[in-house]
Amino acid sequence: MVAKVILGTMQNAKKLVNIAEHISCDVELCSGRYVVNAKSMLGVLSMPGFNVGELHIHTDEENECNRILEQLLENGLLADTSDAAKRSLYDITTFGEILIDFTWQGVNAEGQTLFAQNPGGAPANVAVAAAKLGGHTAFIGKAGNDMHGNFLKSVLEKEKVETKGMTLDDAYFTTLAFVNVGENGERSFSFARKPGADTRIEKEEIDIEILDKTQIFHVGSLSLTEQPARDTTLYAIRRAKDKGSIISYDPNYRASLWKDEKTAKTQMRSLIPYVDIMKISDEETELLTGKVSPEEAAAVLFQKGIKIAVITLGSKGAYLYCKEGGVHIPGFVSKVVDTNGAGDSFWGGFLYCISKSGKKPDQFTMEELKGYVRFGNAVASICVEKKGAIPAMPEMEKVKERMES
Numbered sequence: 001m002v003a004k005v006i007l008g009t010m011q012n013a014k015k016l017v018n019i020a021e022h023i024s025c026d027v028e029l030c031s032g033r034y035v036v037n038a039k040s041m042l043g044v045l046s047m048p049g050f051n052v053g054e055l056h057i058h059t060d061e062e063n064e065c066n067r068i069l070e071q072l073l074e075n076g077l078l079a080d081t082s083d084a085a086k087r088s089l090y091d092i093t094t095f096g097e098i099l100i101d102f103t104w105q106g107v108n109a110e111g112q113t114l115f116a117q118n119p120g121g122a123p124a125n126v127a128v129a130a131a132k133l134g135g136h137t138a139f140i141g142k143a144g145n146d147m148h149g150n151f152l153k154s155v156l157e158k159e160k161v162e163t164k165g166m167t168l169d170d171a172y173f174t175t176l177a178f179v180n181v182g183e184n185g186e187r188s189f190s191f192a193r194k195p196g197a198d199t200r201i202e203k204e205e206i207d208i209e210i211l212d213k214t215q216i217f218h219v220g221s222l223s224l225t226e227q228p229a230r231d232t233t234l235y236a237i238r239r240a241k242d243k244g245s246i247i248s249y250d251p252n253y254r255a256s257l258w259k260d261e262k263t264a265k266t267q268m269r270s271l272i273p274y275v276d277i278m279k280i281s282d283e284e285t286e287l288l289t290g291k292v293s294p295e296e297a298a299a300v301l302f303q304k305g306i307k308i309a310v311i312t313l314g315s316k317g318a319y320l321y322c323k324e325g326g327v328h329i330p331g332f333v334s335k336v337v338d339t340n341g342a343g344d345s346f347w348g349g350f351l352y353c354i355s356k357s358g359k360k361p362d363q364f365t366m367e368e369l370k371g372y373v374r375f376g377n378a379v380a381s382i383c384v385e386k387k388g389a390i391p392a393m394p395e396m397e398k399v400k401e402r403m404e405s
Contacts, residue, residue: 001057001065001089002215003072004079004358005029008051013044015075016055023068028056028134030356035134052079054358056091058136090162091355092130092248092348093138093214095236096123096223097198098156098166099175100148101340101389118340118388119155120177121198122220122252125341128159129348129379129393135355138210140165140236142201148174149197155390165207172197179340191257199226203235211240215355216277218248218347224267225257237274246354246361249275250347253284261287272301276361277308277354279347285311294319298326307361308369310350312343320373324366329373332381332402341389342380349379349399378402 007013020027020038027038031053036043038055047053057068072078101120107113127137139161143149145168152174156163175196180188193199201223211217217240223229241247251268258264265287272278272288278301280288285297294311298321301309311319317331353372357364378399386392394402 001059001068002358003055003057003069005053005055005072005077006051006079007044007047007053010045012075012077013041016077017041017044019068019071019075019077020055023057023059023064026058028058030054030056030358035356054356056136056356059089089136089213090138090210090215091135092127092216092218092351093140093165093210093240093245094123094127094218095140095233096220097121097175097196098124098139098141098143098152099177099193099196099198100152101177101179103179103338103340103387115178116387117151119152119390120340121152121175122222122250122344123218124152124156124161125344125389125393126218126250126348126351127161128156128390129341129345129383130352130355131159131161132393133349133352133379133396133399135348135352136162138162138165138214140207140210142167142169142172142197142205144168144172144174144197145170146174148176159390162210165210167201167205169197169200172200175199189254189256191254193257195226198223199229201229201232203228203232206232206236206239208239211236212243214240214245216248216351217241217245218250218351219271220249221251221264221268221271222254222257224270230267233271237271241274246276247274248277248279248347248351250279250343251284251288252343253287272304272306275306277310277351278306279310279312279343279350281312281343282314295321295326308364310347310373312346314339314342317377318346318373320366320369322364322366322369323362327366327370329370329377331377332405334381334384336384338387338392339384340387341392342384344389345383345393346376346380348376348393350376375399375403 029038098121101118102115105114176192289297289300382394
């Protein structure tokens with residue numbers, strides 16, 4: 001649950017901390033990029049924007065939410081009583097594929113090829129990246145009710161990602177991706193997905209208790225490759241948008257999963273009219289926009305209604321485009337081991353910043369967004385220094401150290 005609160009005085013700060021101390025779950029006070037423990041008087045007083053803030057309470061239990069709102073109201077701490085029960089229980093909810101990445105590890109003494117089992121799937125990666133930074137995230141999707149699906153669900157739960165919306169299906173197996181990592185850290189893929197459980201999700205299986213209560217709803221394009229997942233994706237996006245969620249999209253093109261490039265182009269572009277914030281890589285610019293250069297591609301996306309467009313440029317950082325124009329934000333120096341999950345960790349960091357701001361996409365200044373992109377660059381620069389995607393994603397302390405270095 002998220003509630004806008006009034007501070008401004010020492011007395012109000014004391015009231016807020018007293019209420020927070022009696023809440024069993026985590027409670028954070030947020031203002032822009034700043035997040036503090038609302039149970040700490042020192043933390044509350046240290047907030048740069050002391051007049052107002054957002055209280056992020058990590059519970060979706062209805063009675064508990066109502067009790068807390070009543071206490072805030074009684075103490076005159078609610079900034080907008082008409083918006084008292086702002087039901088964004090989740091900062092970010094992601095939807096789409098979750099799978100196993102079997103990553104090449106070399107050859108043993110007997111000449112057998114070795115692969116390491118890693119949890120993966122771009123939407124799941126984004127949810128974990130934001131959760132590791134302190135975000136309250138959820139995942140909606142489907143895996144097989146098999147050893148891989150159960151493993152993936154346990155990983156998300158360990159990383160404190162809400163899994164109520166994750167279905168395990170007895171009829172279909174979990175999608176598998178075999179990933180070869182070259183000497184430069186770049187990847188090539190081969191998939192076992194004919195069909196994978198992630199492509200079989202029906203709209204009736206969507207957990208609307210999660211979908212209707214998320215601040216940001218993020219999707220990729222791999223759920224568009226097959227039915228019924230394609231129609232389910234459109235249903236979920238339309239419903240989330242109707243409920244006031246910010247729609248985030250990272251196409252994440254994988255050629256071998258599409259019938260042909262023409263089909264991929266049509267389906268991947270079909271989501272753009274619904275999207276507020278979009279990330280593509282510099283390898284996807286022509287496919288998604290018809291333009292090769294990041295600058296031209298970002299401008300095209302903005303003209304099509306995307307309020308914030310980001311083109312990732314690998315080690316060179318990212319190109320950002322918003323209502324104030326475009327700018328390149330350089331990356332951080334890294335010793336690259338494995339680029340798997342780099343773009344997802346970047347986007348998880350960026351969306352984390354957006355979610356903590358409390359603003360709508362068209363309300364951000366260029367300077368704010370540049371800071372968020374730099375933050376995302378820092379997250380990705382740490383992720384690529386270890387093997388695997390989810391296991392390599394950093395917590396906030398490491399990101400702050402990287403940004404200060």
